[in-house]
Amino acid sequence: MSKKLIEALVNLDEDSVLKEVKELKEKKVETPDIIAFLQEGMAGVGKKYESEEYFLSELIMSADIFKMATAILGESAKAAEYARKNGTFVLGTIYDDIHDIGKNIVASIMSANGFDVVDIGIDVPTAKFIEAIKLHKPQIVGISCLLTTAFDNIKEAIASIEKAGLRKDIKILIGGGTVDASTCKYVNADAFCKSAQEAVDVSKNYLKIA
Amino acid sequence: MSEDIRKLFDERLGRYQAAIAFEPVDRIPIAAGTNNFAETYAVANNQEVIYDPQKWLEGEIAFCRAFPEADVLRNNRFWAPLYDAVGLKIYKFPGRDLAPHVPTQFVERENMKADEYDVLISNPAEFMLERFLPRVFGEFDKGHTRTHFAFLKAGLAQGMMSEIMRNRSIQLQNQCGMPQPMTGAFLAPFDALGDALRGLEGILKDTFRQPDKVIQACDLLAPIMARFAIGIADPLRRYPIFVPTHKATFLSPKQFDRFYWPSLKKTLMIVINAGYKIRIYLEGDWSRHWHHFLELPKGTLVCDIDDPADNIFKAKEEIGHHQCIAGGIPSTLFILGSPQEMDDRVKILCEKAGKGGGYIISGGCYIPSNTRPENYRAMLDAVMKYGWYDRNITPKPLAPLPVKGETPVLGEKGVLTPWTVKKAELGDIPGEEDLIRKPWETIEALAFNWLWNWAL
Incomplete structure (x- = not known):
């Protein structure tokens, strides 16, 4: 166990992390x-985020x-990452919405926290969400949305996923600036996440991973 | 303008200004800074609003007539043909890139590389012309002739755009007695870097990997942003200048204090000293940062509080005695709520957030375009029920802030070709040098300002 490496990453000490990884690799x-x-x-890092010592930039x-x-x-x-994966996470921004920053952040944070992320753009x-669910068999699906005008699109997509008989084995998370509890209820999602870290926590919770 | 319309205009403007200045006023102003609902409420679809200024104006006038209780109106800010002239890649427009019913969307990309800070800092005009614009102007990929022509067209189109905005403002004033919530705009220096230049991930990584460069660039951008804003603001100084904020919500208080606030404060103070108030959208959750606004003179800002909407009560307590606050209605309530829920919400807001003045009713920085008309109507009716302070007061426009200082000059960093260079090229000047120098410098400065238009 390399406490040094863990601590360096928690402290965002880039040089030490890279140096330590190289050394461990050399030591076989x-x-x-x-x-x-x-x-x-x-x-x-996630713990520090939850205690509000760290924010998105960290x-x-x-x-x-990572x-x-x-x-x-x-x-x-x-x-090695794949072998240790917590689960599969299919992620995309809903149709009519082309925002990708939030989605990309969620993708990289989920990935660094041990999820196999399938980013569908x-x-x-809706058809592309359904196709990806059939193909990748995720446990969790994330739908990103920054526009209030796309709420009905999420509602339609979730209804269609359900109609295709794919809902029972997955949890659907929604996220994005304008999404809140009332949106979650309106579109019939399982949960809404206010941050990328919350997506990690909620997903781990669903999968019963400590 | 008829006498009735003038009276209405003066009352609305006076009401808005009084709330900002903590002066006695008859009631809480209904004064969202951005009303997207008004764009397409009547007459036009999203594409028509950005391509057909006549339809856009007709829609606004129809809105003013249907909802006369609203005190100010501003909605769309784009005239897409200006962007088409250069093929600007940082926006996607309805009807051109997106379906006509979809809103305009910003495309965030890395248009400045991580190793280009020194280029920006040493010569901002050259940086914009050589690095930034070629990456964001699609017309620049199509050969020499078309590139030159695109520049000419964009300069001319800018004049047309100014005329469209001026005409709208005059028509809304003369036909509807409707003031603007703000004119002129700028970005916090950190956002100017983080939005169209480095992008969110880029700028956040820079704060760890090259913190001093970020700070230097922000310091450089402070007077550039202030001059840009003042250059296009209301010359009568009736309306605040607008600044949306984008990246502060993602920063820890430590980072905010180091990277975001010093240059923003500098910019705000230049604008205030030039005699303007400011309407600032605190996008995201600013509750860890907004205490800084106590450092500015009282009554100089309108702070729009974003969702989560209950933040308005915290803002009232922490800064609401010093700066005017706006907001309190969740975006989703406009779209998914009922008129009764709206009535209940407005009642609480009037009682708590409105207490003692310095409050404007609004959504979280905007009114969503897919607002249910009956919910917007319920908001107006509720303010008319619960929003009164003193019915005996007839609001009147206030005098603007005094001008306290000269706007800083940028010197050689605010032009492409300084006079010294031009003078050397001209050789001996047989006539009066100043007659040639002054307009040369004025036009250089105007063109320099124009360069930043594309990064906002």
Whole structure:
């Protein structure tokens, strides 16, 4: 266990994280173990976010450091990450809405927290959500939306997913600036998330992961 | 303008100004800064609003007549042909890139690279012309001739756009007695960098990897933003200048205090010293940051409080005695709520947020375009029931803020070709130098301002 690596990531000390990962790799520490340390670091960052010591900028920075660290480990990291995955998360921005910043942040934070993220893009029609659910069999589906004018589109997409008989095995999360509890009820989603970290927490909760 | 219309205009403007200045007033003003509902309530669809100024104006006039209790009106800010002239890539427009019923949307990309801070800081005009504009102007990819022509067209179209906005303002004033909630706009320097230049992820990573460069760039942008705003504001100084804020909600208080606030405060103070008040949209959750507004002179800002709408009560307590606050109705209530729920909400807002003045009823920075008309009507009716302070007062326009200081000059960083360079090119000047120099510098400064239009 590399406390040094975990702490460096929690403290967003980029240079130390990268140096430590290189050293562990040279010492022939197994890739899955290094990934485990990094994910523990990400969990520490999440805790700091929840206690409001960290904000979005720290989350984004941590995900970026995580990405650079796994890049050092090369191809083996992907397999190791996949083996340790918490679950599959299909994510897209609802049709008529082309905003991607929020969606991309959720994708990188979920990914750094051990989810296999399938990003199906922006302006996503219902048929594409359904196709992705059939193909990837996710446990969690995320629908991003920044426009109040697209509420009815989310409602339609969720109704169609349900009609296709795909709802019972998945939880649907919605998120985006204008989305709140009344939107969640209106569109019949399972939960709404105010932040990327909340998407991680709610998903882990659904999957009963501590 | 008829006498009745003039009276109506004066009452509305006076009511709005009194709330901002904490002066006695008859009732709470109904004064959303952005009313997207008004755009397409009547006459026009989203594409027509941005492409056909006549239809846009007709829609606004129809709105004013249907909802005469509203005290100010501002909605769309785009005239798309101006953007078409250069092929601007940072917006997607209804009817051109999107279905005609879909709203205009901003496309955030990295249009300035992480290693270009020094280029920006050493020569902002050259940075805009050589780096930023070629990345965001689609017409620049189509050969030399078309690039030059695009510049010419955009300069001419800018004049047309100003005329459209001036005409709207005059028509709304003369035909409907309707003032504007704000004219002229700028961005907080950190947002100017973070929106169209570096993008959210880029700027946030920069605060960790090259913090000093970010601060230097923000300091450089403060007077640029202030001059830009004042250049297009109401010359009579009746209306506040507008600043939306985008990235502050994502920053920790420590980061906000270091990266966001110092240059924003500088910009705000230049604008206030030039005799203007400011309407600032506190987008997202600003509750950790807004205490800073106590550092500015009392009654100089309207702070729009975003969703979650209950933040309005916290804002009332923490800054509402010093700066006017606006908001309190959740965006979703306009769309998904009922008239009774609206009535209940407005009653609470009038009692609590309205107490003692300095309050404007509104949604979270805007009124959504898909608002149910019966809910908007219920909001107006409820203010007429619960929003009164003193029916004996007839509001009148107030004198603007005094002008306290000169707007800072940018010197060689606010032009592309300084006079010294031009003078050397001209050689010996046989006549009076100042007659040539002054207009040269004025036009250079105007063109410099124009460059920033595309980053806002």
